[in-house]
Amino acid sequence: MRRQPTPPIDGSGAPDAPPSDILPCPSCGSRRRSRLFAARDRLHRIDGAFHVTRCSCGLRATDPAPGDIGAYYPPTYYAFGPVGRPPFFGLGLRGLLRTCVLRYHYGYRYGPLGAKLPASGPLAVLLKLLTRPLRRRAALVFGPGPLPPAVEGGRALDVGCGSGVWLLKMQALGWQVEGVEVSPTACAAARAAGLTVHQAQLADARLPADSFDVVRIWHTLEHVPDPALVLREAARLLKPGGTLLIGVPNAGGWMARLFGSYWFDLDVPRHLWHFTERDLRRLVAGAGLQVVRVGYGFYGAYSLLWSLRYCWEERAGYTAEGRSAFERGRLWVRDARIAAPLRVLLRLAERSNHLELTAVLPERP
Numbered sequence: 001m002r003r004q005p006t007p008p009i010d011g012s013g014a015p016d017a018p019p020s021d022i023l024p025c026p027s028c029g030s031r032r033r034s035r036l037f038a039a040r041d042r043l044h045r046i047d048g049a050f051h052v053t054r055c056s057c058g059l060r061a062t063d064p065a066p067g068d069i070g071a072y073y074p075p076t077y078y079a080f081g082p083v084g085r086p087p088f089f090g091l092g093l094r095g096l097l098r099t100c101v102l103r104y105h106y107g108y109r110y111g112p113l114g115a116k117l118p119a120s121g122p123l124a125v126l127l128k129l130l131t132r133p134l135r136r137r138a139a140l141v142f143g144p145g146p147l148p149p150a151v152e153g154g155r156a157l158d159v160g161c162g163s164g165v166w167l168l169k170m171q172a173l174g175w176q177v178e179g180v181e182v183s184p185t186a187c188a189a190a191r192a193a194g195l196t197v198h199q200a201q202l203a204d205a206r207l208p209a210d211s212f213d214v215v216r217i218w219h220t221l222e223h224v225p226d227p228a229l230v231l232r233e234a235a236r237l238l239k240p241g242g243t244l245l246i247g248v249p250n251a252g253g254w255m256a257r258l259f260g261s262y263w264f265d266l267d268v269p270r271h272l273w274h275f276t277e278r279d280l281r282r283l284v285a286g287a288g289l290q291v292v293r294v295g296y297g298f299y300g301a302y303s304l305l306w307s308l309r310y311c312w313e314e315r316a317g318y319t320a321e322g323r324s325a326f327e328r329g330r331l332w333v334r335d336a337r338i339a340a341p342l343r344v345l346l347r348l349a350e351r352s353n354h355l356e357l358t359a360v361l362p363e364r365p
């Protein structure tokens, strides 16, 4: 029997690769990409064969893009669950330290003590000095990623807010918050928590221009068909001088290179794009935003364990019991804080698993 030729991955009219399945590259517009390796949904194990491909501009993609992407987001998807109340710092030493960090390094008056702490004077100087080494840890209290400094009457938007965990935390810090989210399950959870959430793609939500001090696009950009459009819309929504916070898996990191199709954060086909720092910088600059900081985050240990799990499943086969035993073991590792040294290693490796980028919209002249 004659072997069928492998269809090329491009949108130039090959019968097995209809153009609609090959999204135009958000960076250069091309639909021509070369195959790197085969990939499939290893997390939820939903059927479908995909390839990770590379555009001539360097950006990596998942091809073909699934026709019904919603089918790959089951109700058990992690970001859609109900949310609890944001953490309260309490009144112990830990609570006091965190309240001081938020007060003197981020400008927040949070909790019963936050309002009472002096703004200036010797005590303020002393507390600021003492808590300086803890600055980054206060941000962690409110989840991973950079914590924006307080803005009087500040407004924050979370694009792809899931069930609204970050929005509730920001609200607790005094921000006026709104979210945009396409999943009805997640929207229902966010609304049940009292949040204002628009169920739409960002560009379809028709939010007013120049209306937010902070826009956050956290583990969302890699999920959308047109990241360039989302970034342009974010720039339109930001007030001049406003801040954009982006978090994506780092496709240029050594974990991505080491694990290939087993890399946990590849998350095919939910992740349509796989960004390196260079790709992300170019897209953000293309939307008229100025990159002020690039950092590498804290998801490394979690991803490493899951990537190893995927390798194991490939050899030993998948079983639901194995998965749940692994999940219990993973939680034990986390609770035992064995993961902490791994995180240190990942950070030392510099090109780590998770990429965080902060950009600002320049003031108009």
Ligand SMILES: [Zn+2]
Pocket: 025, 026, 027, 028, 029, 030, 055, 056, 057, 058, 059
């Ligand atoms: Zn390209």
